[in-house]
Amino acid sequence: MKHSKLSLALSAALFCVTLSGCKDFLDEKVYTEYDPSALLKERNGVDALLAGAYSRSRIVQYESRNYMYLFNEFPTDIAFETGGGLERNAAPFINYAWSVDDQLLNSFWTKMYTAVSSANAVLDVTSGLSGISEEKVNSIRGEACFIRSSSYYFLYNLFGTVPIIEIPDGASPEKIEEIGRSTPRATHEQMVRYMEEDLTFAAEHLPVKEEPIGHATKGAALAVLTKLYMHEKDWSKVVATAQKIIDLGYYSLYDDYTKLFTVEDESNREFIYRAPCIAQSGYANNYMAHAFPPNYPVQSTGPTSERSFAPIPLSMTRSATMTQGGNSSLRVTPTSRDTRWNCSETPRATR
Numbered sequence: 001m002k003h004s005k006l007s008l009a010l011s012a013a014l015f016c017v018t019l020s021g022c023k024d025f026l027d028e029k030v031y032t033e034y035d036p037s038a039l040l041k042e043r044n045g046v047d048a049l050l051a052g053a054y055s056r057s058r059i060v061q062y063e064s065r066n067y068m069y070l071f072n073e074f075p076t077d078i079a080f081e082t083g084g085g086l087e088r089n090a091a092p093f094i095n096y097a098w099s100v101d102d103q104l105l106n107s108f109w110t111k112m113y114t115a116v117s118s119a120n121a122v123l124d125v126t127s128g129l130s131g132i133s134e135e136k137v138n139s140i141r142g143e144a145c146f147i148r149s150s151s152y153y154f155l156y157n158l159f160g161t162v163p164i165i166e167i168p169d170g171a172s173p174e175k176i177e178e179i180g181r182s183t184p185r186a187t188h189e190q191m192v193r194y195m196e197e198d199l200t201f202a203a204e205h206l207p208v209k210e211e212p213i214g215h216a217t218k219g220a221a222l223a224v225l226t227k228l229y230m231h232e233k234d235w236s237k238v239v240a241t242a243q244k245i246i247d248l249g250y251y252s253l254y255d256d257y258t259k260l261f262t263v264e265d266e267s268n269r270e271f272i273y274r275a276p277c278i279a280q281s282g283y284a285n286n287y288m289a290h291a292f293p294p295n296y297p298v299q300s301t302g303p304t305s306e307r308s309f310a311p312i313p314l315s316m317t318r319s320a321t322m323t324q325g326g327n328s329s330l331r332v333t334p335t336s337r338d339t340r341w342n343c344s345e346t347p348r349a350t351r
Contacts, residue, residue, distance in 0.1 A: 043129070043131070043132055043136075045125075046122065046125055046126065046129060046140060049118070049121060049122050049125065050122050050140065050143060050144065052118050053115060053118035053119045053121070053122055053143075053144060053147050054143075054147065054214065054215075056111070056114045056115040056118050057112075057115035057118075057119075057147045057150065057151050058275045059154070059275065060275055060277050060283060060284070060285065061277075061281075061282055061283065061284050061285070061286050062286065063108070063111065064285075064286065064287060065086075065286055065287075065290060066089075066104050066108065067108065067154070068287075069081070069086075069090070069290060070089060070090055070093045070104065071093065071105065071108070071158055072157075074090050074093045074094045075093050075094065075096060080094060081094065089104060105158070108154075108158065109155065109159065112151040112152070112154050112155045113151075113155075113165070115147060115148075115151040116148050116151050116152065116165060117165070118147070119144040119145070119147040119148035119151070120144075120148065120165070120166075120167060122140065122141075122143075122144040122147075123141060123144045123145070123148075124167075124169065126140055126141050126144075135205075138205040139205050139206060139207065141201070141205065142201060142202040142203075142204070142205035142206040142216070142221070143202070143206065143215065143216045145198040145199070145201050145202045146198070146199065146202040146206065146216035146220065146221050146224070147216070148198055149194075149195045149198035149199045149202070149224065150224050152164070152191075152194065152195055152198075153195055153224060153227070153228060156191060156195070156231075157231065160185075161185045161186050161187065161188055161190075161191040162185060162186065162191070163180075163183040163184060163185055163186065164183070164186045164190065164191070164194055165179060165180060165183055166179075167179060192228070192232060195225075195228055196225065196228065199221050199222075199224055199225040199228070200221075200225065202216060202218075202221035203218050203221040203222050203225065203244075206218045206220075206221055208248055208250050209250070210273070210274075213266070213267065213274060213276055214274060214275055214276040216273070217272075217273070218248065219245050219248055219250060219251060219272050219273075220272055220273035222241055222242075222244050222245045223245060223272045223273065225241050226238055226241040226242050226245070229241060245272070250269060251269050251270065251272060252269050252270065253270055254268045254269075254270040261288070
């Protein structure tokens, strides 16, 4: 009897040890994916998150065509479309007859709020970064503020004031959904002040040099801020902010205008901000096909860059572009619509 009890006790003990051993054995380290809680406390993780925010904010390929032409220029006397394949989509905007459920217009709303959300995510995690200087943290925050404010500006330009979405720390998906549904449109004063504060912070903490191509800079933040002031017809701030860009001494007109849009010269300093493009569906630059004359002698078969929106709200004439340095003069020229400006919306060219 004692022998049986001893055997049972040993068996039970062995069973427990076996279970414990199996559990420890199965708790293996995962090497094929990152731990989100650890990744976003390191520089590499935040850089990846920031890259996603840039990607979502890019207005390239057909989105660039839609924003630049359908939503902004076709409703004016700057440009028109007739007889081509784009006319079906362009006609409602040319005739001021677009519907509230227009797919192209509503998809742009979704795209910009997705970019805002990504920028907010970057700002949320910067407070938990370790091993990074305060200067670098502020630079990362500056990039996120630039992405957020420029996205809000695009929305503001098309839809007027829009809801400003602020998500508290630790909010559940249900709470975030509720905030998105219940947040009202901002007032005009709130909208302008919000963008102004973001862009001012970005201009204070971003570098002057655009490195790599496509990253926000001090000049880019000041340029979008100038565009905002022009939208608001705050002329004294327009002049003061544009002068800050000139005083950077970084931008200048390119020596050979015929090579301005070639791939080999894509790093020239006449462009203030540009979005990188590649020769791939969804990421290409289709500006030249709509803006340049037939058989324009600039071709590209490889990666290139496109400044997919115009942060330079001045005349098309190069003598008036904000990119001038030194003692160059600055001239502002309005278009037919009081709230829009004839921008040098010339991105890098490729076909």
